[in-house]
Amino acid sequence: MTNIGFRILPIKRRVERSLVEQFRSVVTPHISDNLNRIHAIGSNLRPYHKEGKLIGTAITVKTRPGDNLLVHKAIDLAQPGDVIVVDAGGDTTNAIVGEIMMQLARKKGIAGFIIDGAIRDLAAFQNSDFPVYAKGVTHRGPYKDGPGEMNVVISVDGMLVEPGDLIVGDEDGLAVVPYDFAEEILHKVRAQEIREREILESIENGTVDRNWVDETLKQRGCELNDLAEQV
CATH class of the missing domain: 3.50.30.40 (Ribonuclease E inhibitor RraA/RraA-like)
Incomplete structure (x- = not known):
């Protein structure tokens, strides 16, 4: 039993x-x-x-x-x-x-x-x-x-x-x-490591694209005034 x-x-x-x-x-x-x-x-x-x-x-x-x-x-x-x-x-x-x-x-x-x-x-x-x-x-x-x-x-x-x-x-x-999912997650992690390395490099050389922030805010219905855009 x-x-x-x-x-x-x-x-x-x-x-x-x-x-x-x-x-x-x-x-x-x-x-x-x-x-x-x-x-x-x-x-x-x-x-x-x-x-x-x-x-x-x-x-x-x-x-x-x-x-x-x-x-x-x-x-x-x-x-x-x-x-x-x-x-x-x-x-x-x-x-x-x-x-x-x-x-x-x-x-x-x-x-x-x-x-x-x-x-x-x-x-x-x-x-x-x-x-x-x-x-x-x-x-x-x-x-x-x-x-x-x-x-x-x-x-x-x-x-x-x-x-x-x-x-x-x-x-x-x-x-x-x-x-x-261990093998699948490892592949995804390696891809993320490459993406994040590229982002850090773009920050360092001044080419980082931050447009996604405003685009996401607009998609969520956030009202962006002139002051927000200037900042």
Whole structure:
């Protein structure tokens, strides 16, 4: 009989490692733009590590707030390059991970943590390049009783994450690229990089075209007076 709420499922698919590596130079704003700006983990989760980009495939954990038993199991089962993404309900009463779990994960080659909840041992993370994003910090430790689930669809600060999805995190936040669209999004991002480079060059050499601003205002029915046009 299936024990809903206390189970560990296998990951059926992961974005290919070679494709993941091609995203290493990609910034999260470009990913977000090409996902129509809705496939991003919310701004409540911020980086707590010293430096370093987060990139890898998601192992998902849904846990009772304040409990990290299934997170420990995720560390044991994760493959190098996986990101452990934890839906702890956004509760920051108890920390989900700390320095010991960070060192266990680092030793295994895990790419980083995303915790929709709290961490502790802040100084250890701030002095490390092991990527961790979380909602907050508390000294209060976790329980280890369960229940919880691994490799199910979870919600992290408003974003659905499926096991095997591509995760990218930088100083601007966290983007999630669904498994089925990773290659397509990479092509779109590369095209955007070229467009934005051309815009920056036109700003520098004084040839940038700003007519689109007034054209958009007119299309929206905005009344442009003489003063607005002069400015």
